[in-house]
Amino acid sequence: MRLSSGSSEALFPHCLEQVASRLEPSEEYLRTLELRAGEVIAALEKAVEQLGLSHVVKALELQGSLARDTWLPDDVDIDIFVLFDSRVSAEELRELTKRISERAAQELGAGLETRYASHPYYVLKLRDLEVEVVPAYRVPSPAQAVTPVDRTPFHTNYVREELSKNPALKRDIRVFKKLLKNLRIYGAETWVGGFSGYLAELLVIRYGGLQRLLREIASWKPGRVFIPPTEEALRFKGAPLVVLDPVDNRRNAAAAVTRDALLKLIAAARLVAQREDLLCCFLEPPRADLDESALREALAAKQFLFVKAESREGMPTDAFKGRLSRVQRKLKSKLEEEGFLVYRAKLLDLKAGPLIAVELDQEDLPPRKKHIGPPVWSANALSFLEKWVRARSPVFVEGERWVAVVPRKHRRASEVAAALLRAYKDFEWHTLDAESLLQHYTRPEDRREIYLWALGLEEWMLCFQ
Template identity: 30%
Template structure:
């Protein structure tokens, strides 16, 4: 393992050139924000946060978080307005746009570096008014408790999580965020120790000292706030991938766990894929991802009610104008006829009601257990045709969020896996139809 980790450090720890670039760029961008801040008396200070400020950022992955701290008396509406105004004004040369967490913040890309200008309140420890208020305390905590060795252990863990495609706390990924990686290393001491622990996680695993009860698959307590569970944002699937990846790496360490592998769609499963594809008017990535995920859940429920069995579902968006909801079905075409189970013949009232409700069915009979059964022809037995009808004729009852209903009204396509041409949808298709050989390793 030592040799593999030495190799991983070479592709994980930033070069001197990258460090110099980030220092120059952070000074420049910090000044742009500070110049704008002078126009607003509500602002107390401006400071760097995130992985760069903590010294846990990855080689080739340069992000910069700039926090605008406002007086705690500032009302929420003013807080959001000033936050956006400062963000847009300071980043105006770099095509800024709004993203959303608990509150809106401004993001831009400057010389290949993603920059976030985030409003927060200047509060005392524990008196949080917004989620972003903890960030400066997180930075201080890491700087006070981590030496350079530990920071590099965090980098190894982040790179591993990226390689396994489970890195990122945003709604698009529902994975392990940067601060989660830092807290795991803080708790277990090293990258290897984190993997040893993850390989043996139990259901409802508790890491840290909670002061209240949480009900999530992984309970990871924020060291600076015992009431906050960092595991809430991590999906069950990603926790599972982390556990299996840890076990596989410990059995047979390899650099490929840090670099990742490219999945290829399994042709055998493509015939069972149904995709609802649509274009949307641009909005914050966090919003469209959330809407698409809720839409996929709604359509999955409708398909199940219609008799189709959903094995897996996924969503994808290019974060510009295209989105899709993908479903892997046991079969996209089911039996033309369905049998409805009725009551026992001894339950007179229920029997009468069942017979009346199914009087027009093609066949009704009593089985050997004394139950009344009735066979009818399904209205839809082809999943593609069902979704086309539902979205075209019955959209209001589909459960699709209102946020994307208008987009779907403007037009959509229902296609199968073999008809995909979009690069982003192909990637989602590969993840949905293929077995990840690294995660599901059979090494003993």
């Protein structure tokens, strides 16, 4: 199958034609989603009119991947933007969108949830669908954007225009998004650190199709990729990946991509370059069936630290996971600082709540540790000697510094975690052993995620079995 029309390149594996066709939404499903989006827009329009806000709400528009026809059947984004007059204050923007969303939720019989990105937005929870209601300003150009999301209508127009020139690229985009999703690097959220849907679209458009894109990615090196290679792009030197936003070249559209996420994509692209048939497997990998006894064996065979948090303030989900991802990084650093060898650490995004998971070399450290003191010529050497000699600790010179062998304050990883986490008073923390972990996370999909993580695998890696 040729993934982009007009290309003279060699074909991808035949199996990809079947995979790509399964990612193509049916016309019937598309019409259903458009109808549902229209119903929500009508409810929002009615709310705007009833609240007497027609003079400040300039438009209600469908945005996101559904508007651009680049969505995945199992990951539908219905984003409706409430575009305000730019004279409305940021505080009014939030408050008025909340009132509009509440009135529309009543009209639709929907639940309502507040989430956060650069500023609050609202999610209408319908019976089988979620619709995001996003406040933004109607601005004449991206250069006059007040908030980051003010650029989104310009992004939608740009992508639509480019895809109108080559509609076959929509298929390439869906395949690329599915690849990113299976590699666990799809999403610009702080706890993912991956590729946004818009960035995925830009890359496929830039290289004219998936095949050339993957070939280029296989040759990338973090910190050395500038798209396009211009003086404007060099302003972002130091970022793992630089992709200038074509609607506003003051912005790096790849700013959220971490070095680890980029390296994982490069690794996958290089593997596909060696064996093209791997691409189909990465897109539809073998499913790892949950084995309860194997799960318990995996948890017992290694040293793990699991930490679950509950927000005392009822923090919105997105903000909650963002905070936890930062805590996870600090916990890893603190454990290493105390002398633990941390093999890996990750925030697992589970249905029953996010979980900080850490694998260590050991559960307990020796009772004493080396404490590196000042250089021998430092004025602080005297106080160092007085303190530790009086404490009857061995003291000696090693290299250019005084060193003392001192008792550890914390020997167990759980104690180190507890001491660190006490500073985060807006959370209630729970350190879980294997048994309490399995008592809390009972859903099969959660246990599968924990099982895979305990094994140190992701499903796409099963392609090498």
